[in-house]
Amino acid sequence: MIETIIHRYKNKSFLIAYSGGLDSTVLLYQILKIKKKIPQIKIRAIHINHNLTCHSKKWVQHCEKTCIKHQIPLIIENIYIDLNEKNIEEKLRIKRYNVIYKHLLFDDVLLTGHHMNDQCETFFLSLKRGSGPTGLSGMSLETMFGSKKIIRPFLNITKKTLLLWAYHKNLNWIEDFSNSNINYDRNFIRQKIIPIFEERWPFFLKNCLRTIKICQEETELLTNFLNKMIHGLIKFDGSLNIITFKNMKKELATALIRHWISLKKIKAPSYKNIQSIYYQMIFSRKDANPKIILKNNEIRRYKKSLYLIEAQPNFTNRFLFWHNINLPLTLPNNLGYLEEDNNGIILPKPKNNELINIRFQYEGKILILGRNQKRKIKKIWQEKNIPPWLRNKIPLLFYNNIFIGALGVFIIKIDNINKETWTIAWKNNLLSNHRYIFSFY
Incomplete structure (x- = not known):
């Protein structure tokens, strides 16, 4: 399986998630074996030090020694977590994968040593959470990881098979004694649940894998159906x-x-x-x-x-004073900035004694230019098709306590105001102010 995958992606480079444990060690040495046949393939490894035990530094040294011996570039990253937090396993997993993602190059494929036992443990964890077919589908052999690909070539292989291969090749690997700590859900399933099932039903792992594949197929069918319908x-x-x-x-x-x-x-x-x-x-x-x-x-x-x-913080009661109009006024929460600009909105100019200030909330009736009747500002927002969650993100311009307008949306009709004008540009990215950076969950 692994050689087939390497041949298929031989024009790409491979980043190996290398913990130093049995699974990733076998993965590393199998890749090295293939590299002898296909010398042009590029290999790097990444080791994430979770800093959970006093042995962490020794594990880093072991990984460094192995990679130096085989001339494999190794990335070492440290992550930390408060041991008093809940769901430590899940939080470490999220941190680990987000760190790994940052190191993936343009043409990288991520390889991990997940095997059949890991898959079945994941299945049980999903059962515990009350997941549906999607959750019970477990891990896929190949899947997208943000804009990259993650491949798990050992998913159809038992840990016992990997162990026999490692013994046969006289490999050295790290034994993480925290894996025996059954306070962690995955370890409890690994140490206490699955052995009982296997003793009673020797083919349990393979049957579990078959159930996972059925869930994957059902999920794929449902996804295809929903894709067509939701279009x-x-x-x-x-x-x-x-x-x-x-x-x-x-x-x-x-x-x-x-x-x-x-x-x-x-x-x-x-x-x-x-x-x-x-x-x-x-x-x-x-x-x-x-x-x-x-x-x-x-x-x-x-x-x-x-x-x-x-989700955005609420700053409806915030006031900003624009004392020097020769300098841009930065708005909160990445809403951009205001500056005097000939390409901006034409507005009545403030008088010398008036304080220019920006607010983000107003209640009551207003009369806007082009109308002869006052309306509640809520109705004006609705007319302008401004959704409720964007309304308190639009800068409202005031001179002292006089409401002048919502920048880019409307201007208030005011008698006896300065006839001189100036132009203000609101430079922002409000409508597309969302995170497009991949985040692994």
Whole structure:
């Protein structure tokens, strides 16, 4: 299997996740064996020191020694975590993969030593969490890792097989004694659960793998179906049109919502969160402004569409004074800056004794240019198709306490104001102010 993979990607370079343990050691030596036949392949290794035990430095030295011996460039990175935190295994995994991703070059393929036992342990962890077919699908042999590819060539091989190969080749590897600590869920499954199943049913691991493959096939079929169906529901701005969801079977509607969120490349929401999104977004009042928080993101509804936006701090009560108009005024939270610019918005100029200030909230009725009647500012925002979560991110210009306008949206009609004008440009990236940097969960 591994030689087939290397032949298929021989024009690329390979980054090996090298812990120094049995699995990654066998992976490293098998790649070296193949390199003798295909000398042009490029190999690098990366070792992540978790700094969890006093043996960590010795493990780093072992990996350095091995890589120097075989002339393999080695990257060493350190990660740290508070041992009093919950879900240490999960948090370390996230940190580890995010660090690895930063070191992947343009044409790199990441290789890991995950094997059949790891796959079955992952399956049990997913059962414990109450996962559906997608979660029970476990790890794939090949999958995308952000914009890169991750390949796990040993997924169909048992740990026992790797162990026999390592003994046969007289390999040296690290024994991580923390793997016997059953306080960690994966270790508990590895040490206490799977051995009992294997003793009773010797073919349990292979049957477990077959179940995982069935789940993978079912998930792939569902994904293909949802891809076709959702194509006509996603709007140009990435929002999800939910106008027909009330008349749709709940199972289909929630599957579409979950699939739409998965396309945003964020951590999959829980079953409970999906149910909350369904009921609050589909069935709440038309004039409601529902919000579901998903860690660093929010699901919002606006005009019969769902939006996934990055959560932003609230600064509605913040005032900014622009004392020197010859210098740009930086706005908070990466909203850009204001500067006097001939290509900007034409506005009445402030009088010498007026303080220019920027706010992000206003309540009440206003009269904007081009109208002869006051309207609530909320109605003006709606007319201008400004979603609620963007309204308190638009700079509101004031001279002293006089509201002058919402920059780029409207100007207030005011009598007895300075007839002289000036131009202000708001230079920002508000509509596309989302993180597109890959983050592994």
